[in-house]
Amino acid sequence: GQQVMQIPQYQHVQEGEDFTTYCNSSTTLSNIQWYKQRPGGHPVFLIQLVKSGEVKKQKRLTFQFGEAKKNSSLHITATQTTDVGTYFCAGPSGGYQKVTFGTGTKLQVI
Amino acid sequence: KAGVTQTPRYLIKTRGQQVTLSCSPISGHRSVSWYQQTPGQGLQFLFEYFSETQRNKGNFPGRFSGRQFSNSRSEMNVSTLELGDSALYLCASSDSYGAYEQYFGPGTRLTVT
Numbered sequence: 380g381q382q383v384m385q386i387p388q389y390q391h392v393q394e395g396e397d398f399t400t401y402c403n404s405s406t407t408l409s410n411i412q413w414y415k416q417r418p419g420g421h422p423v424f425l426i427q428l429v430k431s432g433e434v435k436k437q438k439r440l441t442f443q444f445g446e447a448k449k450n451s452s453l454h455i456t457a458t459q460t461t462d463v464g465t466y467f468c469a470g471p472s473g474g475y476q477k478v479t480f481g482t483g484t485k486l487q488v489i
Numbered sequence: 490k491a492g493v494t495q496t497p498r499y500l501i502k503t504r505g506q507q508v509t510l511s512c513s514p515i516s517g518h519r520s521v522s523w524y525q526q527t528p529g530q531g532l533q534f535l536f537e538y539f540s541e542t543q544r545n546k547g548n549f550p551g552r553f554s555g556r557q558f559s560n561s562r563s564e565m566n567v568s569t570l571e572l573g574d575s576a577l578y579l580c581a582s583s584d585s586y587g588a589y590e591q592y593f594g595p596g597t598r599l600t601v602t
Contacts, residue, residue, distance in 0.1 A: 380548070412589050421579055421593040422532070467532065471589060477545040478522070478589065480532035 381406045383470060383481040391487045398455040400484035402468035409471055411451045413442055416483075417464040458488050490516055493582050493594035501600045507568040510597045514561050514582030520544075521563040522591065523555060526577040535578075538563055567599075575601045 382405045392398050402411070410429045414422035426435055428444035428451060435442045441454045451468055468481040494513045502508050514521050523535040534547040538557035555565045561582075567574055577598050581591035 410589060412591075414593075421595050422581075422591075424590050424592065427590055469532075469589075477537065477547070478534055478591070480524075480534075482531050 381470075381479050383468060383479050385466075385468060385481040385484050387484055388482065389485045389487070391489055392458050394460060394488050395457050398458050398462070398486055400453050400466050400486075402451040402453075402481050404449050404470055404479075407448050409448070411444055411448075411468055411470045412478075413451075413453055414467045414469060414480075415464050416467065420464075422467060455486075458486070460488050462486060463488050493580060493592055495578075495580050495594040495597050497597060498595065499598045499600075501602060502570050503602055504570055504572060506570050507566065508570060508599060510565045510567075510578055510580075510599075512563045512565070512580030512582075512594060514563070514580075515584075515592055518582035518584050518592070519561050520583045520585065521557055521561065522581045522583075523563070523565050524579045524581065525549070526579055526596070527575075532579070535565065570601045572601050575599060 385402050412427045413425040415425055416422045426442050431448050432446045433444040439456045443452045453466055455462055465483045465485045467483045469478050471478055496511045520539045522537040525533045525535055535549055536543055536555050537545045541557045552568045557563045577596045579593050579596045581593045583591050
């Protein structure tokens with residue numbers, strides 16, 4: 380079945396440093412979503428990318444969808460303590476609406 | 490609009506028992522999905538319902554079942570609980586079938602002893 384891997388698994392950064400997490404799918408994705416889960420919380424939808432090579436920005440967050448639609452990245456500029464949490468990518472697999480979540484990247488800002 | 494609600498928030502059960510979890514989606518949302526989250530396996534898709542019909546199912550044993558009512562509320566049932574079923578069970582709703590933007594509830598933390 381489809382696998383969605385994220386790297387790194389964990390990342391510790393000093394406040395003010397940049398952070399990037401990468402998402403790689405074993406199959407081509409029609410679209411990809413990104414979610415953030417704060418410690419003790421639930422995943423919160425951040426954004427959806429649909430087009431090949433698409434880049435979207437939300438304040439300090441930049442999301443990119445690869446040209447081949449098999450990978451994606453999330454870049455945070457000048458991290459803040461409010462950025463702490465686990466970031467997941469997610470994409471449809473197999474049947475319509477069936478979603479596979481990535482393994483997640485846990486960000487700690489120190 | 491009120492968010493997705495799940496009840497109960499915490500549950501402790503014994504091996505062999507069964508459990509029913511409830512999820513009320515955002516008003517107007519007709520699609521409800523269930524996920525199991527564990528430290529070792531991450532977020533895994535259980536099943537998805539739309540208009541009272543199961544549209545997709547993940548790779549979980551038949552002990553895991555669900556249903557959706559006409560008001561879009563959904564329940565998930567796990568029978569013959571095993572220790573490995575201890576997890577955070579998350580429900581997510583979306584406003585239409587095929588919409589991948591999902592809104593998650595706070596989850597039910599199930600502990601099996």
